Amino acid sequence: DVDECATGTHNCSSAETCYNIQGSFRCLSFECPSNYRKVSDMRCERISCFNYLDCQNTPVRITYYQLNFQTNIVVPAHIFRIGPSPAYAGDNIILTINKGNEENYFSTRRLNSYTGIVYLQRQVKEPKDFLLDVEMKLWRQGTYTTFLAKIYIFITAHAY
Numbered sequence: 001d002v003d004e005c006a007t008g009t010h011n012c013s014s015a016e017t018c019y020n021i022q023g024s025f026r027c028l029s030f031e032c033p034s035n036y037r038k039v040s041d042m043r044c045e046r047i048s049c050f051n052y053l054d055c056q057n058t059p060v061r062i063t064y065y066q067l068n069f070q071t072n073i074v075v076p077a078h079i080f081r082i083g084p085s086p087a088y089a090g091d092n093i094i095l096t097i098n099k100g101n102e103e104n105y106f107s108t109r110r111l112n113s114y115t116g117i118v119y120l121q122r123q124v125k126e127p128k129d130f131l132l133d134v135e136m137k138l139w140r141q142g143t144y145t146t147f148l149a150k151i152y153i154f155i156t157a158h159a160y
Contacts, residue, residue: 001159017041021068022156026129030064059135059148067151070158071124079106080118080151084138087114092139099133106132114138124155 004010004025005018012018012027019026032044035058039045044062049055067079084091095108095116107121118134130153138145 019066019152019154021154022070022159024156026152026154028064028066028152032062036062056144057146059146062148062150065149065151066154068154068156069120070156071127072158073120073124073155075120075123077120078117079120079153080134080149081111081115082118082134082136082147082149083115084136084140084147088140090141094137094139096135096137097132098135100131105130108134118151126155127157128155129153130155 001020001022002009003020005020010018010025010027012025016027016029019028030038030042032038035047036044037047042064046058046060049058065080069077069079082095083093091114093110093114093116095110095118097106097108097118105120105122105124106118108116108118110116116136118132130151132151132153134149134151136147136149138147
């Protein structure tokens with residue numbers, strides 16, 4: 001595997017980030033939606049919300065992640081863990097995959113009241129890219145706060 005991102009042999013624009021994967025690379029762009037500001041390369045935070053319902057239903061934070069696996073990964077495979085930090089007694093989370101799982105390769109499970117996992121539940125036979133929107137609703141002291149993880153998953157052919 002040649003790291004095209006490190007050697008500069010990629011064709012990503014200056015607005016994109018180069019991400020190396022086995023045998024290739026991807027050009028990713030991380031934009032914050034309106035009403036969000038970029039607080040780091042991979043994180044957007046909500047600027048304001050208009051009313052209680054809007055605050056409950058829009059993510060307070062959107063974070064991008066990239067994961068790279070090979071087609072021979074053994075399933076079920078825990079690929080991502082999510083939870084509030086810090087966690088408090090009485091916290092409770094609900095995890096939902098809102099987008100990107102139309103073919104049902106992934107699922108979520110709670111490990112306890114404040115930790116959830118995303119796992120690959122069926123084998124991906126061919127190289128394939130996914131972008132999952134995983135929403136975590138945190139119930140804390142009578143209020144829901146929503147967090148969104150946008151997870152790029154690149155399944156590449158395994159190297160022999």
